[in-house]
Amino acid sequence: MRAILLACLLGCGDAWALEAGAPMPPLAAPALDDAAQPVSLAATRGDVVYVDFWASWCGPCKISMPVLEAMQQKYGKRGFRVIGVNKDVSVADARRFLRQVPVGFTLVHDGGDKLARAFDVKAMPSGYLVDRRGVVRYVHRGFTSESEAALQREVSSLLEEAP
């Protein structure tokens, strides 16, 4: 009875969030440029993956996207993958943004908020750095030049780890 009461009271706010140490949710989402082609997060097991939630209306995303693109090119051959999860309501807005900030990494569209809910995204942009075993190791909320330096350090250390 007490547990039900507590659950009711706690139900007022959502305190849960995906933090470091949790396994990456094994979900799939349609590719941004081709809705018929699903991209599975489970298929990335064995790689160091950065799942980045972004949108065209998100200011810091204009800084984070070129940084992530450079990192994908720098560490891609060693097994680093960036998956950009777009949170725009209209895909056309995302395309307009990508014309200004072109990126080459995998992009998916999360129209139904399934991924955002599974990761319980608390800020935009939010990035989840996942190790080769599929465990979330670092979470970045927001993006500054400090995040860039930290991300470089974290990615190069995770790439050193054995799968």
Added chain:
Amino acid sequence: MKGLLLAALVLGGCAPVHVAPYERGYLARPGMAFDAGLGTGRAMEKIHPSKEAASGGGSVGGGGCGCN
């Protein structure tokens, strides 16, 4: 205890409407701004006193230090 449970269930419905950070695309649209950036805010400020037959009250005096 039953009453308390009922209260918890009912008060749960009073939780504020929560807009998730990833849902703020709608709020970021230019049409959602209080001031569209074309001087409409200033125009409203000018018109308001004549409509209301009273002026002032649109802002607070002082420098924001809370000392006056």
